[in-house]
Amino acid sequence: MLCPLPISVLILQLIYYITYALKCKEQFSLKMADLFGWPFTQREQSHSMNKDIIAIVGAGTGGHAIIETLLKIPSAEIRYVYDINQNASGILLAQKHNIPCFFDSEYSQIAHNDSIDVIFEVTGNKEILAYLKTIRSEKTNLIAASSTKIIFHLLETQGHITEKLEEYKNDLEKMIASRTDELAKTNKNLVVKCQEFEQLNEKLQQINNEKTKYLLQATHQLKAPFAAIQSYTDLIIEGFTGEISDKTMDVVKKIKTRCELLSSSIKEMLELANLKSYVTDNVKIEKVNIKQVVDKIIEQHQATAGSHNIKIEKHYPAQELFVYGNSGQTEIALSILVDNAINYSFDDGAIEVNVITEQQNVIVEVKDFGIGIPSQNLEKIFKEYFRCNNAVKKNENGSGLGLAIVAEIAAINNYTIQVASEENRGSSFFISMPLV
Secondary structure, eight states: OOOOOOHHHHHHHHHHHHHHHTSSSSHHHHHHHHGOOOHHHHHHHHHHHOOOOEEEESSSHHHHHHHHHHTTOOOOOEEEEEETTTTTHHHHHHHHOOHHHHHHOTTTTTTTOTTOEEEEEEEEHHHHHHHHHHHHHHHHHHEEEHHHHHHHHHHHHHHHHHHHHHHHHHHHHHHHHHHHHHHHHHHHHHHGGGGHHHHHHHHHHHHHHHHHHHHHHHHTTTTHHHHHHHHHHHHHTTTTOOOHHHHHHHHHHHHHHHHHHHHHHHHHHHHHHHHHHOOOGGGGGGEEEHHHHHHHHHHHHHHHHTTTTTTEEOOOOOOEEEEEEEEHHHHHHHHHHHHHHHHTSSSSOEEEEEEEETTEEEEEEEEEEOOOOGGGGGGTTSSOOOOOHHHHOOOTTOSHHHHHHHHHHHTTTEEEEEEEEEETEEEEEEEEEOOO
């Protein structure tokens, strides 16, 4: 009988290492950890307080590989390793790390042992698997060798991805260190060489562009590995790798869901980086029919809102209204606000999209009656990766980048954005745009 719970912890750890590998500064690592809505300190405490107790039966080549992988995962504790061969490579590795090893075929230490979360049967021997099923505790999950191979393949893929990302991180750190030393020397020269200020400013811009470009390249490289993992999971889900249990299927589906979430976060990161690299003078400013944009966005979100029984109401004047701005960016900004309104509303509720004119401006208000924003956080919500605690509880899959993208678009298009909110009563976001 297979159970996904402990394996899901391993898969979450996979994602944790991928995001961790992108760190180049402590502040950046804290922000990346918040991609999943988990405060970094809480997640560390979770690993130290709630470890999965592991037993491994079979310490040959396969067992050695499993042990080697699990030793890298803080949330897993290997407490029992079995093999009849005292010189098996997995036994030697376990002894090196002071893990208790046993050589009997009765498996008395793990029989009916409620403290064990997972038993990995790695021998591939059907008789041993059948015997382990009879002696394991009802609370213990038994994973057969066939399933172990699939899991290990995924973990092996994680290892390759982590190594590659570690290379990117190290190269980036070296580049930053090298440029930082160069800047320090240049700054000293500024004291006596004010005439070089303009030249230095151009150099700083070049360095920043190179750093942004390199980060974009590193982030872009994540797309292919996640696509590969999603392809593997699709093959398993569609049955091309053979029949698997329902519980193992649940694990694979969770892997796919997490990959899709991370792919979406990567897309938002690239979008924000591209916005930051824009030269304002090069942005195409045109006449935008704001009512058409609002209608399009509402239509795109009807299905999502309907799945939560949320009604989208719109109110605007009868006449056509045109504003100055970039059509694509305006659509992105309003789409993010409507998407947030749905995500942080209560089921069976409603949101409003109101368009009004005020002097020489058109104001679009996106209003919800959901969880609201604590007053002490109102000044922080447009910062990259910031998420309120109540937002994390309501929607743990948010990236913390949406409102930062909206703020960047507003700055580029000469829009102004304001927010009014009351906790547990809802929020209203106002974007003011120049009327044509």
